[in-house]
Amino acid sequence: MSKADSTKRQPVTGTGRFISGVVEGFYGRPWTMEQRTELFKREQKWGLNTYLYAPKDDYKHRMYWRDLYAAEEAEQLMGLISAAKQHDVEFVYAISPGLDITFSNPKEVAALKRKLDQVKEFGCRSFSLLFDDIETEMCPADKQAFSSFAHAQVAITNEVYKHLGEPEVFLFCPTDYCAVFCTPSVTQSSYLNTVGEKLLPGIDVLWTGPKVVSHKISVESIEEVSSVLKRAPVIWDNIHANDYDPQRLFLGPYKDRPTDLIPKLKGVLTNPNCEFYPNFVAIHTLATWCKAPAEGAPRDVEMGDEEQDPCYSPQKALNLALTDWLEEFMSTDQPGGRVVVTLIHGMSVLPGPCHPRLKKESSEEEPMQTDMGESPYVPGPGENPLYTAEPLTLDDLKLLSDLFYLPYEHGTTARTMLQELDWLKNQSQAAAAETDKTAEWCSRAQQFDNMCEAVVQMFNRLSNAPNRSILYDLYNYICDIKSGVGLVGRASSAVCLDIIKVQGLKKKNCL
Structure with a gap:
């Protein structure tokens, strides 16, 4: 599409409440209930409003989507939904039936409705249907019933949406969820055009940008996909996701998304690192980005060549996040505030893959702190001084x-x-x-x-x-x-x- 064409088109802008927050949508060990509750506290504190529950390795979310939750699981989910409400966070329950659903089978549709009805009974009021990362070939029965894969997905999504009473928040993740998946292009994709034309207008569409993990997301690209979808998308942002490379971790700021995008979008959800605690920076800087236009231009910051956004400085956002994160590092999660670090030859040692199994020798291994009630050890003349850990900066x-x-x-x-x-x-x-x-x-x-x-x-x-x-x-x-x-x-x-x-x-x- 030429630049001239994009300027002629009237962009579809976001309306209503701007969705902002976190999607737990990675492959790997899901977060614990305690960690999710901690996330809700942080979202409330930082001004984010949404949590999308979509862990790929929760079997009943994806692989065994037909199975209802057992009593203990139901109790946990109810507690989680309640905790989200207490912190003014919208809990969006996502289900991913695309691995093996037969769209044309009424029993399958009934099973999907029954599962979502159960979650609705838990107190959940917002939902999402995900059809990402699945095979695009339909079974023979579906080929007879639907003219395309997109028609099959849209039909079942619209039916479930109406069955649930047309929730205010209902998200749909297409199989072609980024520009590189669209054939031959975003504007000429028959799949996306079908979604845009047939999906009920109250249903929002998730989109990751130009790629699965997008380097940059431009206003022009969002205007383009919005014109096809006939609605402003919700960005599912994988900029901090690390499930595709277990040797990488991402602790940089939310960046390369101009704040001019905000009025063009329905929302932004970050799908961050698999590890919960290192996501402090990813979520904190996203919150700063979301608030940036309302708060105006950043003060006391000289913007570099790559920082051209008058409302948001990634470097300033990062410094704010790291300053707050330092306080978290220095707060103890140990009973009584005591930290025990083993010393071996004067070096602090933690269990982990860096350290071979070491034989315990009383002459070489002493606890940094002890609860034995003994008098503190004082080095003699000529001996090494006691090890003192320097504080983190x-x-x-x-x-x-x-x-x-x-x-x-x-x-x-x-x-x-x-x-x-x-x-x-x-x-x-x-x-x-x-x-x-x-x-x-x-x-x-x-x-x-x-x-x-x-x-x-x-x-x-x-x-x-x-x-x-x-x-x-x-x-x-x-x-x-x-x-x-x-x-x-x-x-x-x-x-x-x-x-x-x-x-x-x-x-x-x-x-």
């Missing part, structure tokens, strides 16, 4: 965010480290061959070592932070990064020594 969290930033972008410090490492690698032979380049190489190698040491110190302070729940979610990631930079740092130091030795031999031979 805001700079530590900024470094942590830089190292685990966003899917398409590293943080500033991470970029600098990668650039320096690349330079050191490419210039090592020249430094060994030319004396005048040796000093520069070794100087930059020392600066790189200092950056690596900062990562190690961040790891140590994180490991001693009082809030262990956050740490346990982060531990595998920070352990890996610490091991990686430690290895690279030692390698650069060794290369520097080799270069100095080579230059020393050259001078000796010249003499």
Whole structure:
């Protein structure tokens, strides 16, 4: 579509209450009931209003969608729905029947209605039907009953929507939920055009943007899909999702979505990291983004080239989130506020994949704190002083965010480290061959070592932070990064020594 065409079209803008919040829609271990309740508290505090329950690995949400909830499960869901209401969060129950439903079978439709009726009895008033990540080939019975896959989905969605009394919030996730899935394009997709024409107007449509994990979402792209769907979409945003790569974690700010999008959308729901506690930044910065137009331009912030939004600065939003997150790190989740960290050869050690199983030797392993009622140990003259954990700092969290930033972008410090490492690698032979380049190489190698040491110190302070729940979610990631930079740092130091030795031999031979 040409730019001229897009300017002629009247955009479909969002109306009514702007949906904002979190979708628990990832593949992996679902969050606990306690974590979800904590999420509702945070959403209320930060001004978000919606939670979409859609964990892919809840069997009764997806694989065994026909099965009703047992008594114990029902009690948990009722408690969760009640907790959401207490914190002014709209609880949206999603069900995903697309793996094996026969759309043309009345018994299947009845089973779907029966399941949603049960959840409605729990106190739920908002619902969602999801048809994402499924096969598009219809069974023979459905091919006879419906002219297309889209017609089958729309028919059952409209019927369920009316059966439930046309809820104020009812979300539909299409199988073609992003631009790259649309054939041959968004505007010419017969699937999307059918959805736009046939889906009842009170049903909102979920959309992830240009891709499943979208780098940027432009106003023009939303106007385009809105014209096809005949309604403003609700963005299901995977910018912080990490279920597709278990070695990555995303702690950068919500960005590359201009606030000019807000009047063009019905809402935004973030589908964040699988780990609950590291999502503090993702959800906090989304809340800042949602409020930005109402609060006006950010103050006391110089915007960089990539920060052109007059209402929202990702860097300022990140700093606000990390400042609040630091308080969470420093609050204890241990009874009585006591934290026990084992010391081995003067280093703090936590259980985890970084540490081999260690034999317990009384002479080498002492608890940091003890409840035995003994007098505190005082080192004698000439002995090592007692280990004292340094407190975590805001700079530590900024470094942590830089190292685990966003899917398409590293943080500033991470970029600098990668650039320096690349330079050191490419210039090592020249430094060994030319004396005048040796000093520069070794100087930059020392600066790189200092950056690596900062990562190690961040790891140590994180490991001693009082809030262990956050740490346990982060531990595998920070352990890996610490091991990686430690290895690279030692390698650069060794290369520097080799270069100095080579230059020393050259001078000796010249003499």
